[in-house]
Amino acid sequence: MSPTGSSRWCPTPEQLMILEEMYRGGLRTPNATQIQQITAHLSYYGKIEGKNVFYWFQNHKARDRQKLRRKLSRQLMIQQQQQQFQQNHFLPQFPNCTTTPVWFLPQGGVEDVSRPMVSHSWNVDYHHPAERCEADKSTTRTYSRDWMMMMDHEGPTSPCCNRPLKTLELFPITATSLKDECTTSNHIPSSTSTN
Amino acid sequence: MSPTGSSRWCPTPEQLMILEEMYRGGLRTPNATQIQQITAHLSYYGKIEGKNVFYWFQNHKARDRQKLRRKLSRQLMIQQQQQQFQQNHFLPQFPNCTTTPVWFLPQGGVEDVSRPMVSHSWNVDYHHPAERCEADKSTTRTYSRDWMMMMDHEGPTSPCCNRPLKTLELFPITATSLKDECTTSNHIPSSTSTN
DNA sequence: GCAAATTAATGATTTATTCAAG
DNA sequence: CTTGAATAAATCATTAATTTGC
Numbered sequence A, B: 001m002s003p004t005g006s007s008r009w010c011p012t013p014e015q016l017m018i019l020e021e022m023y024r025g026g027l028r029t030p031n032a033t034q035i036q037q038i039t040a041h042l043s044y045y046g047k048i049e050g051k052n053v054f055y056w057f058q059n060h061k062a063r064d065r066q067k068l069r070r071k072l073s074r075q076l077m078i079q080q081q082q083q084q085f086q087q088n089h090f091l092p093q094f095p096n097c098t099t100t101p102v103w104f105l106p107q108g109g110v111e112d113v114s115r116p117m118v119s120h121s122w123n124v125d126y127h128h129p130a131e132r133c134e135a136d137k138s139t140t141r142t143y144s145r146d147w148m149m150m151m152d153h154e155g156p157t158s159p160c161c162n163r164p165l166k167t168l169e170l171f172p173i174t175a176t177s178l179k180d181e182c183t184t185s186n187h188i189p190s191s192t193s194t195n
Numbered sequence C: 001g002c003a004a005a006t007t008a009a010t011g012a013t014t015t016a017t018t019c020a021a022g
Numbered sequence D: 001c002t003t004g005a006a007t008a009a010a011t012c013a014t015t016a017a018t019t020t021g022c
Helices: A013-024 A032-042 A050-090 B013-024 B032-042 B050-090
Strands: none
Touching: A013 A032, A013 A050, A032 A050, B013 B032, B013 B050, B032 B050
């Protein structure tokens, strides 16, 4: 809407290059600190926010996986077709095979390409998926405890609603029952109270 | 690990009550501003962060849907069984019905319970899913442009690493190819270049 | 009664899917 | 068609209920 800033982030070539380099280097899910640092660094090359970095890694990882999946499934298709061809070629007598095999794409397991750690000195200590199994065995998942919150809920140049977010005096909350469980009870009048 | 603070947020009864009231009132996906306000208000009753509010609504909504889905599917099962019974009762002669109907759970469409807006004065202008179709037709989804970023990447009492997050001087980025697409090229030697 | 063991709820993350801008 | 943005679904992990043997 605002003519000066486009509605979504458009990465500059340098930013993209750096992001891709870091991705190639093995970074997949940067934590908030890393995101901040990356954002700070990339902001030198153009306007950028933390959420852009966050989303970029999310999307890049997802689409990488998806690309891989697609390739693998295509491969599988070809393989299956060849098998089927051979089957039809060798056993052409049994018409009861369904002829429409369901193509199960490999759901998980295509995670890490395992490029063995390119030597760029982005040395914030992120853990590789491989080495994530050792170290502190008790807290396996502490590496991403952190989290994020950010906002730009309107254009940056909206001078209205400039009050400093005081704790409003509302919340009447005249609830009478603390634990009422029948939140969804007005929808299913079925008398089968097996639950 | 740290005995003083448990690793995850444990809502106090008041906090829970307020959250549930707001949920019952129709709030499903608060934006960042709302989350901040809610957090500010709820922090009066105990320790809480924005991400807790965010997660609470996410989870509550999802599990509500899931509960509904489960109820509906059970209902459907019973219904289908009755139908099947009737079919078997009235047409007991045709053995070619498959006898194993696939139970399609209703994937989407069970979104909003459409309680018609309870009158509690939490009047931050959030849009209902119903009225989300009108207003500014061009930007249908602007109502949640905002986003979040927050962090607590270690315990609050860790005095080490207290540097103020300067932009480090690393990022050598000796990338030679800007667009190299062959990130995943070493996996699929298949020769069918249909894409 | 009361801990250890199991199970159910639910807070927190990650992954998949969808929408829309360019 | 690519990809940034956003949401929904699935999953992981921890805390509370509860069961169970004593």
